[in-house]
Amino acid sequence: xxxxxQNLASYxxxxxxxxxxxxxxxxxxxxxxxxxxxxxxxxxxxxxGLHISPDIDTLMYTLADKCHAxxxxxxxxxxxxxxxxxxxLGEQTWFQLGDKDxxxxxxxxxxxxxxxxxxxxxxxxxxxLGIQAPIYPMSDQSVRTxxxxxxxxxxxxxxxxxxxxCAPVVTGFRFIGADKATLSxxxxxxxxxxxxAIFICPSNPFVSVDPILSIDxxxxxxxxxxxxxxxxxxxxxxxxxxxxxxxxMVELSMxxxxxxxxxxxxxxxxxxxxxxxxxxxxxxxxxxGIQVTCAQTIMQSFEDKVSLxxxxxxxxxxxxxxxxxx
Amino acid sequence: xxxxxQNLASYxxxxxxxxxxxxxxxxxxxxxxxxxxxxxxxxxxxxxGLHISPDIDTLMYTLADKCHAxxxxxxxxxxxxxxxxxxxLGEQTWFQLGDKDxxxxxxxxxxxxxxxxxxxxxxxxxxxLGIQAPIYPMSDQSVRTxxxxxxxxxxxxxxxxxxxxCAPVVTGFRFIGADKATLSxxxxxxxxxxxxAIFICPSNPFVSVDPILSIDxxxxxxxxxxxxxxxxxxxxxxxxxxxxxxxxMVELSMxxxxxxxxxxxxxxxxxxxxxxxxxxxxxxxxxxGIQVTCAQTIMQSFEDKVSLxxxxxxxxxxxxxxxxxx
Numbered sequence: 001x002x003x004x005x006q007n008l009a010s011y012x013x014x015x016x017x018x019x020x021x022x023x024x025x026x027x028x029x030x031x032x033x034x035x036x037x038x039x040x041x042x043x044x045x046x047x048x049g050l051h052i053s054p055d056i057d058t059l060m061y062t063l064a065d066k067c068h069a070x071x072x073x074x075x076x077x078x079x080x081x082x083x084x085x086x087x088x089l090g091e092q093t094w095f096q097l098g099d100k101d102x103x104x105x106x107x108x109x110x111x112x113x114x115x116x117x118x119x120x121x122x123x124x125x126x127x128x129l130g131i132q133a134p135i136y137p138m139s140d141q142s143v144r145t146x147x148x149x150x151x152x153x154x155x156x157x158x159x160x161x162x163x164x165x166c167a168p169v170v171t172g173f174r175f176i177g178a179d180k181a182t183l184s185x186x187x188x189x190x191x192x193x194x195x196x197a198i199f200i201c202p203s204n205p206f207v208s209v210d211p212i213l214s215i216d217x218x219x220x221x222x223x224x225x226x227x228x229x230x231x232x233x234x235x236x237x238x239x240x241x242x243x244x245x246x247x248x249m250v251e252l253s254m255x256x257x258x259x260x261x262x263x264x265x266x267x268x269x270x271x272x273x274x275x276x277x278x279x280x281x282x283x284x285x286x287x288x289g290i291q292v293t294c295a296q297t298i299m300q301s302f303e304d305k306v307s308l309x310x311x312x313x314x315x316x317x318x319x320x321x322x323x324x325x326x
Numbered sequence: 327x328x329x330x331x332q333n334l335a336s337y338x339x340x341x342x343x344x345x346x347x348x349x350x351x352x353x354x355x356x357x358x359x360x361x362x363x364x365x366x367x368x369x370x371x372x373x374x375g376l377h378i379s380p381d382i383d384t385l386m387y388t389l390a391d392k393c394h395a396x397x398x399x400x401x402x403x404x405x406x407x408x409x410x411x412x413x414x415l416g417e418q419t420w421f422q423l424g425d426k427d428x429x430x431x432x433x434x435x436x437x438x439x440x441x442x443x444x445x446x447x448x449x450x451x452x453x454x455l456g457i458q459a460p461i462y463p464m465s466d467q468s469v470r471t472x473x474x475x476x477x478x479x480x481x482x483x484x485x486x487x488x489x490x491x492c493a494p495v496v497t498g499f500r501f502i503g504a505d506k507a508t509l510s511x512x513x514x515x516x517x518x519x520x521x522x523a524i525f526i527c528p529s530n531p532f533v534s535v536d537p538i539l540s541i542d543x544x545x546x547x548x549x550x551x552x553x554x555x556x557x558x559x560x561x562x563x564x565x566x567x568x569x570x571x572x573x574x575m576v577e578l579s580m581x582x583x584x585x586x587x588x589x590x591x592x593x594x595x596x597x598x599x600x601x602x603x604x605x606x607x608x609x610x611x612x613x614x615g616i617q618v619t620c621a622q623t624i625m626q627s628f629e630d631k632v633s634l635x636x637x638x639x640x641x642x643x644x645x646x647x648x649x650x651x652x
Contacts, residue, residue: 049375049436081405085429089454099425103411110375128415 026309352635
């Protein structure tokens with residue numbers, strides 16, 4: 001049963017990973033159940049038979065205020081007895097499975113096995129965690145991100161991201177199953193209603209946002225939306241706050257700046273939020289036909305997150321007014 | 327791959343539950359890899375998709391010196407973060423799944439799903455835990471113990487034992503799947519070789535030992551053994567040290583004494599070890615054609631366990647001599 005609150009949501013945010021979850025905190029604080037989140041599941045994988053959805057978990061734990069504050073993923077006050085025992089039994093432990101976190105994985109796996117969809121399982125977990133905003137996996141079907149290395153080898157995303165700590169050079173990406181996957185019912189329905197805005201959170205464009213855009217004509221659906229689509233830069237002063245976005249851009253021979261990200265999204269966005277320290281790049285982005293606003297996009301405190309979210313809403317208002325007057 | 331050490335084992339012990347595991351400690355100390363254990367799996371069940379084998383785990387943890395000393399099952403220094411999180415997610419937590427214990431359940435479940443047999447999974451876990459003696463599940467097929475209540479209802483064993491804390495009156499037992507199950511390869515092979523003795527540990531006759539005896543003509547196979555079969559009393563002074571054995575005997579309208587247990591096993595045992603405080607019952611048991619010896623069967627200390635095990639070996643020697651001279 002998909003959370004019935006979806007009809008209340010008038011904002012939609014596409015997200016994946018830690019950076020996206022930070023902005024989500026701000027949006028959730030300001031909008032409560034008026035915002036829904038569509039989450040990348042290209043990172044999902046199976047470990048010891050458990051279905052693990054890292055980006056959904058990061059968002060859920062973050063919104064439920066149960067996330068480990070310093071690392072930005074996993075549970076606060078986590079314990080590791082399971083992991084140590086598994087190691088004792090001679091098993092690989094490259095992916096950290098905390099004792100608390102395990103409850104989520106096991107319940108998800110069990111309910112999927114009992115025939116629930118990932119959307120249903122996620123809605124159930126969100127309800128149990130007291131989260132008011134709907135969280136939709138991008139799809140209920142399996143989509144698996146892989147990264148290509150210079151030798152042509154394809155690595156599973158978690159292998160690249162966790163086991164190899166993003167060390168390998170990447171030359172490309174693919175999303176196994178994306179050609180057959182359809183949008184989750186919640187995401188599909190939220191795109192059918194009159195939205196006030198769609199935000200692309202400051203997540204990795206290649207491995208957090210692209211998987212979402214790659215399924216079921218999502219890219220085209222965004223283009224067709226009457227609501228403004230606004231991306232928040234994941235690149236500030238030529239660097240990513242966290243994660244391999246900038247490293248990937250170098251390896252893909254892309255200039256490491258916010259303009260490149262804006263250009264990457266150009267066909268489906270109306271607005272771009274640039275960090276204030278990159279204000280000088282605004283004209284270049286505007287030249288692509290994209291409206292730009294500048295804001296403090298580094299989110300350290302709760303106030304930073306709410307402030308950036310408020311800037312997103314204000315920008316959406318301006319774009320809506322501008323669209324109406326156009 | 328079944329542990330190759332089976333060929334070294336010249337003693338076999340049938341066991342299930344905490345009482346059996348105590349004697350197993352003594353036998354293992356004296357015999358190391360010269361004893362193999364056939365374990366009740368009628369208690370096995372599935373919880374959240376995990377395959378749980380309580381009696382195998384109790385024996386493994388006990389022999390590996392990783393068992394919780396006071397409770398006699400589960401892991402020492404266990405933590406409960408998983409359970410608390412599962413509870414937080416609104417789930418039932420009638421069966422205690424410790425964080426360390428979970429590693430065993432998850433690895434077992436995963437390897438079973440990958441096509442290993444329960445014997446193979448158990449051998450792998452034993453190796454990882456450094457246990458030298460082979461531990462065989464009684465069968466690689468599913469056998470599920472149920473207890474009947476006066477209303478005629480059948481309760482799954484773990485429901486009766488854990489959720490209901492053995493409160494319901496029992497009127498009977500059945501072992502679902504026992505008619506089709508075959509002995510595990512290790513147990514089967516150990517019965518083919520020349521054993522020095524077979525011990526029936528002081529486990530619950532109805533729900534720990536009977537499931538083993540109920541499959542694949544095991545009862546008849548014991549009768550046919552040339553090695554002496556020796557049962558150790560689970561009833562001392564009319565009471566069970568732990569667990570519902572005495573309570574069940576009352577409910578089944580059986581006299582609550584060691585003679586009743588000896589009579590219960592009469593067709594397949596050659597010897598019976600009676601507690602020294604019940605010595606006066608020896609003639610009654612001998613009248614059944616069963617050899618009797620008395621020993622201190624209450625096992626509190628490590629020394630108690632080794633001492634009783636030594637008494638078992640000595641009694642086996644005497645019975646073997648007696649058989650040879652007969």
